[in-house]
Amino acid sequence: DPVLPDLTALGRVVTFDRPGLGQSPVGTSPRTPTAIARELGGVMQALDLPGPVILVGHSMGGVHALRFAELFPDAVAGVVLLDTPPPGFEEARRRLLTEDERAQRDAVLTEGRARAPEIIGRERDGAESEQWTFDALSPAMPLTVVVADAQEFGSLGEPDAHRDLWLRMSEGWTDLSSAGTLEIAAGSGHMIHHDRTALVVDVIRRMIEAPAGSPAVAGTLRGS
Secondary structure, eight states, X not given: OTTHHHHTTTSEEEEOXXXXXXXXXXXXXXXXXXXXXXXXXXXXXXXXXXXXXXXEEETHHHHHHHHHHHHXXXXXXXXXXXXXXXXTHHHHHHTTSOHHHHHHHHHHHHHHHHHSOHHHHHHXXXXXXXOOOOTTSOTTOOEEEEEESSOOOOSSSOHHHHHXXXXXXXXXXXXXXXXXXXXXXXXXXSOHHHHTHXXXXXXXXXXXXXXXXXXXXEEEEOOO
């Protein structure tokens, strides 16, 4: 919501609540990135959006955006990822922990799963059921990866080591495109669109104004 007023000055903006979140009913479809990307396609079709669109995905919403761009390349003018978890981060993070800390981390994850809404757990399961390789993505698709450098990773292990790992692995997203660029959101936590609203708007503006084209729509996918 903080970015919407400024974005509407740049073009038409569409946001949507995934099934089970906000005002959308839960539904029975699988909660995989592929299913969610196809649901976004249904939203665009129902609204008769002209496209192509710039997709802006926060956290796991970035994975959904990439899957959509892979499935519907002609409908996408570019993708902006806001602190999207890099593939394999949790496994790599665990290697920075002691055996006792890994056991504590398992307990934290179990407790978090129990407290989270059921739909969030279903989405996490769905994400784990698919590989995040995106081999069919257009190699020249405009892609901007915005990464927070002040993530809060809890009390287990060395916080700076976890943040450095997050930054290094997040940069790998740019390898998906020859037009991939990295932007560090200095001083921001995971909610970049709250902590660095002006930066997010500027990144999207630059993508819209790029010589490759001037898309009229910005779609946003919200992370959990």
